[in-house]
Amino acid sequence: MAIKGVLFDFSGTLFRIESTESWLRAVLAEADVTLPEGELLRLAGQLEAAGALAGGASPTGPLPDDLGALWAVRDRSAEAHRAAFTGLSRRVELPDARLHDALYDRHMTPAAWRPYPDTVEVLAALRERGVAVAVVSNIGWDLRPVFREHGVDGYVDAYVLSYEHGIQKPDTRLFGLACDALGVAPQDTLMVGDDRRADGGAADLGCAVHFVDHRTVVERPEGLRPVLDLID
Template sequence: MTIKGVLFDFSGTLFRVESTESWLRAVLTDARLALPEPELLRTAEALERAGALPGGAFPVEPPTGEPGELWAVRDRSAEHHRAAYTGLSRRVTLPDPALHDALYDRHMTPPAWSPYPDAAEVLAALRERGVAIGVVSNIGWDLRPIFRAHGLDPYVGAYVLSYEHGIQKPDPRLFAIACEALGVDARDTLMVGDDRRADGGAAALGCGVHFVDHLPAAERPDGLRPVLDLIG
């Protein structure tokens, strides 16, 4: 098939969030608070085990009961997303309770994210070939400023974000919205993501699907380049 449009996931596909340790250090610095190094490292590890960093590791112990119900729909609204992740953060004791919201706010800033090394190259090559590009993300906040800050926004023709539509991947409706926004048929579209369940939902529409590994940026320097080989 000839690919006329490519949809990309955000976190773990085009961008990678900073480490939990970097995330915590930045917020403590902004708050002018300090922890002894061993305590800081223990706290960062506890936050990672809790799954408190959006875009980072999933909780080692997933929430149950009402928190679990919120976790399941966290990407359907900004309110759900903040409540779910700050709820996980509050499993960990921090020197100031205000830091839980500060951590959440930090993860929405451009310095918290790095594009994968080959992201700009691949997006530019697709645009040069006349391929329409969209971003489809399960998320609870506006990621467009991240793309603008890192110079990738000019390549993107449409952003379809779960919280803006009240629909989460793998629901095929989210991918259908993206295809319509780009003016491409789903059967002529490739979805690129790192989550086989969520991103694999595009296959129900007839989209092709290609998966990449969710790794630190330095460990995946050219994971997106195979996409160019899939374009007819």
């Protein structure tokens, strides 16, 4: 099989969100709120356990029924995404209630994200080989500014975002839309992602699938390079 198109997941695959501690520090600084170091670290730990940072850790423990139902469909609309993650955040008592929305807004900024060390290298190599690239993401906001700010947008031919279609992975329709956008048959397409359930749905459409580890940028300097071996 000759691979003519590659679909990439966003979070945990091409980019990684900042740590929960960095996220909270940035928002507190912007709001001019000062906390004792121990209190800041305690709150960061609680927010991480709550799963309040999109792209970070999932919630630990059971969720209330209403929040659990919202969590299951969080990537189908911008409204559901914001409501789910601010709902998780509000399970943690912060010094100012306005900080919950500020935290959500922060995670959508390019400054909150870093590309993996080999992201540009691999995308540039695919472009040189004439392989079409799409980003297929379960997400509730427009990630295109993140790619533009980090100089990666020029390597992406199409973006297929769940909230723009009301469909979330592993639904094969989302992968089908991406293949159609690239003009490539699923059988000639490789899906690269970090979530075996969500990204693995591409296999049901006939795509090849390759998984990477959802690790920090420092811990995963070369996780994407095997993609080039699969292409070659």
